Amino acid sequence: MNYEEALRFIHGRPRMRKEPTLKRMTKFLAELGNPQETIKAVHVAGTNGKGSTIAFLERMIQDTGHTVGTFTSPFLTRFNERISVNGQPINDQEIVDLVEIIKPIVEKMDQAQHSGPLEFEIVTAMMFIYFKKHPVDIVLIEVGIGGKFDSTNVFTPIISVITNVGFDHMEILGDTLSKIATQKAGIIKKRVPVITGAKSDDVLKVLKSRSERESAALKIIGQDFKIDEENSFKNEQTIISNLSSGLLGVYQIDNLAVSIETMIMLSQILNWTINFEQLKKSIRLTSWAGRMEIVGQKPEIILDGAHNLPGIEALIQSVTRYWPNQKVYVLAAILEDKLFNQMLEKLVQPANVNVFLTNFFGPGKRQAVKKVELTSELKKSVQYEENWQAALQKIRQEAKEDDVIVVTGSLYFISEVRPNFKK
Numbered sequence: 001m002n003y004e005e006a007l008r009f010i011h012g013r014p015r016m017r018k019e020p021t022l023k024r025m026t027k028f029l030a031e032l033g034n035p036q037e038t039i040k041a042v043h044v045a046g047t048n049g050k051g052s053t054i055a056f057l058e059r060m061i062q063d064t065g066h067t068v069g070t071f072t073s074p075f076l077t078r079f080n081e082r083i084s085v086n087g088q089p090i091n092d093q094e095i096v097d098l099v100e101i102i103k104p105i106v107e108k109m110d111q112a113q114h115s116g117p118l119e120f121e122i123v124t125a126m127m128f129i130y131f132k133k134h135p136v137d138i139v140l141i142e143v144g145i146g147g148k149f150d151s152t153n154v155f156t157p158i159i160s161v162i163t164n165v166g167f168d169h170m171e172i173l174g175d176t177l178s179k180i181a182t183q184k185a186g187i188i189k190k191r192v193p194v195i196t197g198a199k200s201d202d203v204l205k206v207l208k209s210r211s212e213r214e215s216a217a218l219k220i221i222g223q224d225f226k227i228d229e230e231n232s233f234k235n236e237q238t239i240i241s242n243l244s245s246g247l248l249g250v251y252q253i254d255n256l257a258v259s260i261e262t263m264i265m266l267s268q269i270l271n272w273t274i275n276f277e278q279l280k281k282s283i284r285l286t287s288w289a290g291r292m293e294i295v296g297q298k299p300e301i302i303l304d305g306a307h308n309l310p311g312i313e314a315l316i317q318s319v320t321r322y323w324p325n326q327k328v329y330v331l332a333a334i335l336e337d338k339l340f341n342q343m344l345e346k347l348v349q350p351a352n353v354n355v356f357l358t359n360f361f362g363p364g365k366r367q368a369v370k371k372v373e374l375t376s377e378l379k380k381s382v383q384y385e386e387n388w389q390a391a392l393q394k395i396r397q398e399a400k401e402d403d404v405i406v407v408t409g410s411l412y413f414i415s416e417v418r419p420n421f422k423k
Contacts, residue, residue, distance in 0.1 A: 003092040006099040007079055013106075013119040015364065020149035020172070024109075028117045028125055029154060031105045035125075035132035036155040040270075041139040042262060043155075045147040045184045046163030048311050049197065049255040052247055053163050054140045055288040056259035062086050063282040064272060066137040071127045071152070073120075073144055074363075076289050076415045083127050085136060098126040120144050121151040128155075138266065146173050148186025158269055160187050160216070161262055162196040163255060165203040166310030167339065181206035193217045193265060197258040225261040227253050233260045240276050244284045248292035248302075250321050251314035256283065290414040292318065295421035298401040299329075303418055305411035307335070312343045315408060320350055323404050328353045329395045332409035333360045333388060336369040341378060343409070348381045355381065356395060358388040360413045368410070388417065 001009075029036055042057070044050050054070055061068040067086060075081040080089035102125055110116035117125070124144075131139050141157070143150045146169065165181045173183045181203040188194055188210045196207055199222060211218040219225060225235035233240040233256075240260065245252050260279070267274045287293075290305045292315075306315040319328055330347050332355060334340045347355045359368045371384035385391035395405055407417055 001096055001100055001103075003096055006096045009099055009103060010079075010119060010122055013117065013122055015119050017115065017118065022149060022151070022154060024113075024115070024117060025121050025124070025151045025154055028105065028109065028121060029128065031109070032102070032125060032129060035128040038132045039128065039135070039139050039155070040137070041141050041155065041157050042159045042161060042266070043141050043143070043152065043157040043187050044161045044163065045143040045150075045187050046161070046197070047166040047168050047180070047184075047308065048306075048314065049163035049251070049258070050142045052249075052252055052255040052288050052291055053161065053259050053262075054142060055247070055291075056256055056283060056286050057140055057262060058087060059286045060259070060263050060279055060282045061138060061266075063278055064267075064274065066272065069131050069136040069139040070142075071124070071139065072142045073123075074411055074415070076411070076418060082123060083130055085134070090130060094130065095126075098129055101129060102126060118151070124151040138270070143184075143187065145169050146180075146183035146186070148183045150187075153187055156189050157187075157192055159262055159265055160189065160192055160194045161258060162187070162194065162198060162207065163258055164197050164310070165200065166308065168308035168310070171337070177202045178206055182210075185210040188214050188216050190214045191216060193219065195219045195258055195261050195265065197221045197254045219261055219265075221254060221257055221261075225257060227257045227260075233257060235261060235264070238264060240280065243280060246284050246286040247288055248294070248318070248322075249304075249314065250318045252292075290411060290418060293418075295418070296405070299396070299399040299403040299405055301405045301421070302407070303414050303421070304406060304408045305414045306408045307338065307410045309339045309342050309346070312346045312408070315406070316346050316350065316353075319353065319404075319406065324352070326352065327399070327403045329399055329403065329405045330355045331358060331388065331391055331395060331405065331407045332356070333358050333368045333413040334409040335362055335366050335412070336373065337366060338369075338410075340369040340373070341375050344374065344378050344382055348378070354383070356383045356385060356391050358384070358391045359386050360388055360410070360416050362410075363412050368413070388413075389420075392417075 070084045173180045231243045293303045
């Protein structure tokens with residue numbers, strides 16, 4: 001088997017079945033010798049901010065002298081990014097080796113049950129096997145969707161993190177914040193501490209109830225820890241002053257606060273020594289591709305993978321804070337299974353923002369929304385160009401040197417656009 005054949009095997013698997021369950025994943029891992037039982041990990045769920053929180057933590061842990069593995073999705077450039085060690089994706093041969101371990105078990109389950117493992121279950125199992133074979137000091141594991149029935153939710157972490165809870169994947173997770181929070185809270189385990197950046201009363205009610213039921217200590221942003229107006233992190237025992245984030249975006253303050261609280265708790269659990277000056281340097285040097293990432297100058301070009309309503313709301317908050325007096329061109333491509341009308345309504349609100357809607361090749365059978373699907377008001381407010389390259393060229397010709405161009409709407413869209421800037 002070569003690398004391309006391994007990827008075809010993975011991507012050729014079904015992505016979803018009607019009934020959410022962990023039974024198939026549990027059986028799959030049992031057949032593989034339960035590799036998930038051998039690792040030390042932090043489990044990270046949340047509607048947005050998971051990737052940024054992991055990016056901060058990865059840099060802090062690595063700079064403290066420890067080895068750190070990550071499991072994230074989706075990838076921006078190559079599949080291998082999903083499983084990384086100290087920021088470096090595993091190599092092609094390791095992907096092949098992992099698939100060759102898994103493939104016979106998948107085929108056996110296919111024959112026995114006629115419903116073997118799904119694509120994300122296979123990738124998750126690959127991650128567990130990899131970190132069993134190649135141990136690191138800590139693994140940061142990002143939930144795929146939700147939490148309760150996510151295929152990563154099959155191990156006991158040393159800390160559970162829920163960054164925030166907002167409206168996304170509502171057809172799977174539910175149509176209220178309480179229902180969505182219940183799914184996210186599914187990662188909370190017996191006597192495993194929980195850290196959250198959630199602020200909504202409805203969400204916190206769910207998280208508190210689940211934490212109490214599981215005897216899990218819950219640390220809440222704004223109550224147990226925070227970053228204040230002077231950019232100082234504070235909790236009951238610690239103050240870290242003069243913080244400067246390497247990640248652009250007003251919303252990153254909360255992600256950073258959650259990351260620092262998690263890092264402090266990790267160090268207490270694992271008896272690590274933290275140098276706060278080194279920690280501040282790590283935070284300043286943190287980068288995360290495709291999240292408020294500057295890829296061009298004069299005009300400034302920003303790539304931001306905001307792909308749901310809370311993400312777009314956070315993006316607009318940053319736009320109005322950073323560029324209130326500049327003309328901002330937004331090039332957006334949004335998958336049609338998202339709340340696209342509400343997302344575009346947020347984007348067109350600021351008077352200094354011009355929105356261009358465009359198309360791209362979505363993942364699998366998922367399609368980007370077309371102008372014909374918009375409300376009548378949005379059709380008047382939004383310009384549409386089918387070809388994103390043509391749209392971007394048009395914007396760049398129109399924009400002046402001190403204007404700003406933001407490309408957003410989908411991480412899959414960002415992954416298609418980004419290679420044109422990062423060569």
